[in-house]
Amino acid sequence: MDIPKPPAPELDVTQWFNTATPLTLAGLRGKVVLLHAFQMLCPACVKLGIPQAQQVHEQFARQDVVVIGLHTVFEHHDAMQPVSLAAFIHEYRLSFPIGVDRPDGQRGIPMTMRAYDMRGTPTLILLDRQGRMRQHSFGHVPDLALGAAIGMLAAES
Amino acid sequence: MDIPKPPAPELDVTQWFNTATPLTLAGLRGKVVLLHAFQMLCPACVKLGIPQAQQVHEQFARQDVVVIGLHTVFEHHDAMQPVSLAAFIHEYRLSFPIGVDRPDGQRGIPMTMRAYDMRGTPTLILLDRQGRMRQHSFGHVPDLALGAAIGMLAAES
Amino acid sequence: MDIPKPPAPELDVTQWFNTATPLTLAGLRGKVVLLHAFQMLCPACVKLGIPQAQQVHEQFARQDVVVIGLHTVFEHHDAMQPVSLAAFIHEYRLSFPIGVDRPDGQRGIPMTMRAYDMRGTPTLILLDRQGRMRQHSFGHVPDLALGAAIGMLAAES
């Protein structure tokens, strides 16, 4: 018997950038979702992960693939408050929706990062059109591999 | 009424490298085929296209995706004879199968290049599992877009 | 008659990182000084200028060439306070001395940036062994050109 896989955990976000209305994974059923978890002062995120997320956002049709950035601050909390994130988004000309992961109240790992059991940043998560987690990668995923993974998920009905 | 698309033209190759037996597109039905047409003295091929072809060759399972290089010499014929190509393949450590496109006898455009109506090098062609041409691109295709195209074709039964 | 060129303006810094004692240009007479003015949320600084400054710091003998970073915040002041800069320096593993340029009190251009009439970030300034300004460049200076400029200044007695 094949037990159906449940949908991935919902996002827990305190503030959104680049979207007029808050996003939910439930509201994105039917599309492939790329969730890019980053910190604005994480060098590998700035150099590789964030430009890649922006490129996916620009390249794929929005009815097929949606990119969501998640600012998962788990260190240097004072240094990466939303006021700094806002300037970062402006200066790096990011246009995909970015949510601030809800702090846990004790300067530890924020709530969505915790729910997904992420190990650090950058983390890349792919959800299929049914909202199920299909890939969960810590560290950089090369463009060719990411493109193939998105293409295969987009081909699913 | 939907007229079925015919298979892409067969390869016309005089000499093979990196394969014990000559390859035919007919013999590769059931797999996605990436055909990378290049010249060993084409800078954009050396910098971008050939490393990308090698990467696809290494990354995807052979039962799903097959990479074929095609040396389509249409200029500087004396400079790019098979003896030079052999050294090039050795020095650049290329391991995917590479065929020499058959010269037309008049130092013009070789036969397979002509059959596919290629405009120059690098040219990237993708065939689906039925051997039909699904993409034909002159110039570099970014990794993300190529990965997505391969992923979508690989997802077809 | 040759009128001697005066020394470049002194630094006006409120806080130092990566140095136990405050630095002054006067105290560095006899060495070539590379002054790299940046903002931590300036993409071109992060991608090109700051890694280059770090590389110069690591490559040249300290008795010949000294690298000083200057954090010249002239926009997004709330986003780039010293607490954020400290985390940035830690995460990017910068080891050269970095000073915070003194704010002008009105959220405009800070004092050293003003004294040097800098147009923006990144700005690269080279001082010779007598403390005189010999190069003032807005935007990225390629490694080859920068190396040559430093080499020529280092060769002066």
Place this chain on the structure above:
Amino acid sequence: MDIPKPPAPELDVTQWFNTATPLTLAGLRGKVVLLHAFQMLCPACVKLGIPQAQQVHEQFARQDVVVIGLHTVFEHHDAMQPVSLAAFIHEYRLSFPIGVDRPDGQRGIPMTMRAYDMRGTPTLILLDRQGRMRQHSFGHVPDLALGAAIGMLAAES
């Protein structure tokens, strides 16, 4: 007593490209000379060394610094004959003078490469204004270090 260092060995070249008249080191006294030894099918040369030589050629004033390419074929001799080198120079749009190092007649190490005791390609050699060898590097030299070396030699009278 300081024994004066003799000039570096003279070039032994069978054919020149990109220069109307053959070059000699003796004829270039008074200038800094960058000698870049390469093979057209050496990947590190193509990717790093040759573009760097071209950049030095373009950037420095000709009365101060002269770049000379030397095609030192010591392997795959049939693959890298002058007819192939000519196409390579054309396709890569190289404009600095390039000489073909004289073969030794037994398909081994060519004559100038032998005289300089080079270990392979790429090799970078710097001569000062008196024609004396001041740097001899096997493998890539980063732009910053090369720029500094050239700058210091150019500063010598």
